[in-house]
Amino acid sequence: MANLVIVESPTKTKSIKKYLGRNYEVVASKGHVRDLPKTTLGVNVENHFEPRYMNIKKQADIIKMLKEHAKGKDKIFLATDPDREGEAISWHLAHILKLDPEKVDRVTFSEITKSGIKEGMAHPRKIDMDLVNAQQARRILDRLVGYKISPFLWKKIQPNLSAGRVQSVAVRIIVDRENEIRAFVPEEYWTIDAKFLAESSKKPFPAKFYGKNGKKLELKSEEEANAVLAALKDAIYKVSSVKKGIRKKSPAPPFTTSTLQQEASRKLGFRSQRTMKAAQELYEGVDLPKLGAVGLITYMRTDSLRISDEARTAASAYIGEKFGQKYLPESPRIYKTKNNAQDAHEAIRPTMPDMSPDQVKESLTGDQYKLYKLIWERFMASQMANAEYDTVSADITSGEYLFKASGFSVRFDGFTALYEEGKDGEEEKEGMLPPLEQGDPLTCKEIAGSQHFTQPPPRFTEASLIKFLEEHGIGRPSTYAPTITTITKRGYVEMEGKQLKPTQLGEITTTLMKEHFASIVDEAFTAQMENDLDLVEEGKKSWVDVLEEFYGGFSKMMEKAEEDMKDVNMKIPDEETDIVCEKCGRKMVIKTGRFGKFLACPGFPECRNTKRIAVEMPGECPLCGGKILEKKSKKGKKFYGCEHNPDCAFLSWDPPIEEHCPKCGKTLLKKTGRGARIHCSNPECDYQRPIDKEKEE
Numbered sequence: 001m002a003n004l005v006i007v008e009s010p011t012k013t014k015s016i017k018k019y020l021g022r023n024y025e026v027v028a029s030k031g032h033v034r035d036l037p038k039t040t041l042g043v044n045v046e047n048h049f050e051p052r053y054m055n056i057k058k059q060a061d062i063i064k065m066l067k068e069h070a071k072g073k074d075k076i077f078l079a080t081d082p083d084r085e086g087e088a089i090s091w092h093l094a095h096i097l098k099l100d101p102e103k104v105d106r107v108t109f110s111e112i113t114k115s116g117i118k119e120g121m122a123h124p125r126k127i128d129m130d131l132v133n134a135q136q137a138r139r140i141l142d143r144l145v146g147y148k149i150s151p152f153l154w155k156k157i158q159p160n161l162s163a164g165r166v167q168s169v170a171v172r173i174i175v176d177r178e179n180e181i182r183a184f185v186p187e188e189y190w191t192i193d194a195k196f197l198a199e200s201s202k203k204p205f206p207a208k209f210y211g212k213n214g215k216k217l218e219l220k221s222e223e224e225a226n227a228v229l230a231a232l233k234d235a236i237y238k239v240s241s242v243k244k245g246i247r248k249k250s251p252a253p254p255f256t257t258s259t260l261q262q263e264a265s266r267k268l269g270f271r272s273q274r275t276m277k278a279a280q281e282l283y284e285g286v287d288l289p290k291l292g293a294v295g296l297i298t299y300m301r302t303d304s305l306r307i308s309d310e311a312r313t314a315a316s317a318y319i320g321e322k323f324g325q326k327y328l329p330e331s332p333r334i335y336k337t338k339n340n341a342q343d344a345h346e347a348i349r350p351t352m353p354d355m356s357p358d359q360v361k362e363s364l365t366g367d368q369y370k371l372y373k374l375i376w377e378r379f380m381a382s383q384m385a386n387a388e389y390d391t392v393s394a395d396i397t398s399g400e401y402l403f404k405a406s407g408f409s410v411r412f413d414g415f416t417a418l419y420e421e422g423k424d425g426e427e428e429k430e431g432m433l434p435p436l437e438q439g440d441p442l443t444c445k446e447i448a449g450s451q452h453f454t455q456p457p458p459r460f461t462e463a464s465l466i467k468f469l470e471e472h473g474i475g476r477p478s479t480y481a482p483t484i485t486t487i488t489k490r491g492y493v494e495m496e497g498k499q500l501k502p503t504q505l506g507e508i509t510t511t512l513m514k515e516h517f518a519s520i521v522d523e524a525f526t527a528q529m530e531n532d533l534d535l536v537e538e539g540k541k542s543w544v545d546v547l548e549e550f551y552g553g554f555s556k557m558m559e560k561a562e563e564d565m566k567d568v569n570m571k572i573p574d575e576e577t578d579i580v581c582e583k584c585g586r587k588m589v590i591k592t593g594r595f596g597k598f599l600a601c602p603g604f605p606e607c608r609n610t611k612r613i614a615v616e617m618p619g620e621c622p623l624c625g626g627k628i629l630e631k632k633s634k635k636g637k638k639f640y641g642c643e644h645n646p647d648c649a650f651l652s653w654d655p656p657i658e659e660h661c662p663k664c665g666k667t668l669l670k671k672t673g674r675g676a677r678i679h680c681s682n683p684e685c686d687y688q689r690p691i692d693k694e695k696e697e
Helices: 010-020 057-070 084-096 114-121 129-156 165-183 222-231 257-268 272-284 309-322 357-363 366-382 462-471 480-489 504-516 523-537 543-564
Strands: 003-007 024-028 075-078 188-198 205-212 237-249 286-288 292-294 387-398 401-412 441-453 493-496 499-502 575-580 587-593 596-600 610-612 615-620 627-632 638-642 656-660 667-671 677-680
Touching (some): 003 010, 003 057, 010 024, 010 292, 024 057, 075 084, 084 129, 129 504, 129 543, 165 462, 165 480, 165 499, 188 222, 188 401, 205 387, 257 272, 257 366, 257 462, 272 366, 272 480, 309 366, 357 366, 462 480, 480 493, 499 504, 523 543, 615 656, 615 667
Parallel strands (some): 003 024
Antiparallel strands (some): 188 205, 188 441, 205 401, 237 387, 237 441, 286 292, 387 401, 493 499, 575 587, 587 596, 596 610, 615 627, 627 638, 667 677
């Protein structure tokens, strides 16, 4: 009996073939095989939004190969990814292979393991047209927005701009935050901090001024703070009350797509695209000694917190053996998934909970190991007992003035023995207090006032933007990473450190969009569209109805915008630099093209001089002492060279760091990947050392 299994990714084929045996051939479609045409709208809005799909040109060889492999097979199983996109790919595969969607064997794998493959193959079904229609509706919505608004932006702002349904909202959110920051007026306030010494202790402990006569007192100026300090001069202090208690802290739930991207950003410094790439590789399978190719995590696009009983049992067994029975909760932990979550898959977890990160480290790349360790620790911690803390808070008084001090000590570390969730902002850390009793006299060792100013809301990071999008129902797990990648790649937003900052292009485009396409960039409207797509997926709403409801208002909006801006053009002002064009003497300006920012002469078209923007790196050239600049090869790969190149021959693929060689004093370089090390840039010096992983992390 000859059977064919078609998956999306070639990486999966080896893993799946191993578990299915000789009667199964496994091939990959490498993603979509059909799509809407690139050069035209491809949607008949007059005929119920009928899409016109075409075979993707670059997939011609793949399509030919799939048809060849399908010949003479007893059964063909479509095993694309278990989500809307995967369902649609299976539907398109059925079309090109002339299979009946009602009779085709559609299978899904939540994990690429023996049990996951066997479970999926044991439950073949027909193609779920509700899932397909939800994907079609999203694709057509995005096509309508992109193909109608993008040409409008080309005419009114600059060529080659593009509008996206979710991307435009994300840019607006970032622009709105920037406007909040600009409009923010800081307000002055003061705090008073003191250090007290108890008779039972040799080490002072900190306390903060709270107020007067038991009520909180806000200090708005230096005069108000000095008045309190003057009143407390030579004051006598005592402990007026002590409150002791026990605080319990529960572990964070296992990862969803959103929380994985947020935590990988906080703890690993990974951008969302990098996180999802490593997660995809871990899901599809890696080669392990004695086991061969095996998927290490469950499907990584999910908003569910559900965990299988089998995984929970395996985790409990590992925790009990490794940490002891006291580290297990009194009853198994079951996390409640949010109401708007799809719950089609489990949370992201290791497929084999007893497979610790150290056991597989040698088989993984650096990114794979770091992400697997994060997923494994988060999942295992989510199944562990609460941490418990002994807490103490003390009120300290001098007459009518009140200070407060608090601290804690760990009674039982629980899940924190393995993992603690990262935080977006800095938390005020509490320490331990000495033994204190009501009525104890205290000596004030230090007391001082400090000036502060209220701070504007911070710019979004990738982590905080993903959190915002999820909380407001904008996009879905599979869209967060591509959305952020798209808006940065297209020049609407740029990274400043870890922060997302709108560019001039992003701000001008958002201004136009808010004025003429308000609903497209409205958070609530976009969230409602996501809800409508969910209803299509659940079979509760027609995908054509969703498109008709949208397009009626959209087409009128488009017509009005064309009329209102008939004679209006919005030009982005060029940013002038101090760099002089060597051909004509004008000061060069910064422009943005399809490959990012570059320097151009403002005398165009008379002068066509352009230059790359040089990014200066730390350190000095080891050959001539010049600046080291970041450059890019023709294929876009970064390398580093002397500013005097080609007169100076220094070039390196390894980035320079701020340290200098202890042997010869030249700049050190950092090599990553295989053979990772710190080494000297001086070709005549042999200094090198391993990378200090603790410092790096």
